[in-house]
Amino acid sequence: MKALIQRVRSARVEVAGEVVGAIDQGLLALVGVEPQDTPASVARMLQRLLKYRVFSDAEGKMNLSLSDVQGGLLLVSQFTLAADTKSGLRPSFSTAAPPALGAELFELLVSQARDAHPQVATGRFGADMQVHLINDGPVTFLLEV
Numbered sequence: 001m002k003a004l005i006q007r008v009r010s011a012r013v014e015v016a017g018e019v020v021g022a023i024d025q026g027l028l029a030l031v032g033v034e035p036q037d038t039p040a041s042v043a044r045m046l047q048r049l050l051k052y053r054v055f056s057d058a059e060g061k062m063n064l065s066l067s068d069v070q071g072g073l074l075l076v077s078q079f080t081l082a083a084d085t086k087s088g089l090r091p092s093f094s095t096a097a098p099p100a101l102g103a104e105l106f107e108l109l110v111s112q113a114r115d116a117h118p119q120v121a122t123g124r125f126g127a128d129m130q131v132h133l134i135n136d137g138p139v140t141f142l143l144e145v
Contacts, residue, residue, distance in 0.1 A: 001041045001105070002081045004030040007054050007139035011074050013123040014130045021121035023072025027054070028133050032081025033097040033105045042109045044145040049073060050117055054139055062139075066117070073113055076123035076131060077106045099126065 005027050012022035029049055055064035055071070066073060082096035097105070103125050113120045123129045 001034060001037045001045050001145050002032040003045060003049065003143045004032075004078075004081060005049065005052070005054070005141050005143060006133060007136045008074075009134040009136045011072075011131065011133035013074065013076055013121075014132070015124050015127045020124050020127075020129075021074055021076075023074045023119060023121050025069070025136070026071030026073055026119065027066050028074045028076065028131070030076050030078040030081060030131075031106060031109065032078055033102040034082045034095060035097050035101065037097060037101070037105055039105070039108060041145050042105055042112060045143065046109060046112050046116065048143050048145065049113070052141070052143065054141065070118065072119040072121060073117055074121045074123075075106075075110055075113060076129065077102065077125045 008028050010024050011028040012019050050067045051065045053065050054062050055069045057063040079096045083091035083093050084095045085091050106125055110122050
């Protein structure tokens, strides 16, 4: 499982012109599911999303987590993160989870996140989404579990 996380001042996801998920300060996480991922992968990724220290403390150092600052978490499924891009000029998606597994594990991540954190929003799995964000920093990391 991979998550490209971006520290944001705000972010929102639209589907067909309708806002389906939005947050103010927090993390936007673009999530890619791979065939070998399991519920244990989901639990580990959620732990990292909530506890990864990317927010500045009073001294300007990245010592605070999403849980510490009580920011929003916007989860967006993005199967292209699991693409094989090592060779050629076109991505291969053979390394991405099949849609049914991807949907199952992404929804498990959303459910567990909502149980563990007060502010969780999402995109819509499998939809053509437009993601709008104000990246804060910019601060962007690729998390892999």
